Amino acid sequence: QIEEMDQASFNIDMMQGWKKRKERGWSQLGPLGKLHNTAIHIRANDYRYNLFRRRAGKVLGLDNDTRWNSWFLLLDAALDKEEHIKWYQDKYYDALVDDYLAPQDWQNLRETRNFLQPFWKITLLTEGYRSTLDRTLFTMDVLHKHYQQAFNKYKMNQQLL
Secondary structure (H helix, E strand, O other), X not given: OHHHHHHHHHHHXXXXXXXXXXXXXXXXXXXXXXXXXXXXXXXXXXXXXXXXXXXXXXXXXXXXXXXXXXXHHHHHHHHHOHHHHHHHHHHOHHXXXXXXXXXXXXXXXXXXHHHXXXXXXXXXXXXXXXXXXXXXXXXXXXXXXXXXXHHHHHOOOOOOO
16 A cells, blocks of 8 residues: 555656646747746636636637637737736746746737737638638738748847747
8 A cells, every 4th residue: 555655646746747847848938938827827727717807807818739820819818918917927926936927028929929910910811702812822922021021120039039
């Protein structure tokens, strides 16, 4: 029985360590990872979820692997609710110390949203039955130019490359 208890203890410790490493992995994405971890923290229990929702009027969505625009929507909502996220991070500072968004992080999030916004708008313009090859080719040229300009603007900022 002692061996079983030791094994169970080991399994719990291993899972907690894995969760911490996974969270740190997101933090290594810079401000986007910190925002992701904050959104996860808010949703991790009903009390925090409802507390944030009451204060901010809505909760942050979650990014996912299947839709690129989930990151844009998360960024857009977070920047709209920036003061509420700052309040939340101050309230839970001890739990979010590694994911605390500093002023430069917020600036990087704004710049990332500004970069993604044309992709968002053009996606809406070219969806559905209104989309034509002519429109798609034109918007691809617009996005290519936008990408080149952004690359030149941010080539010295490793957080944004």
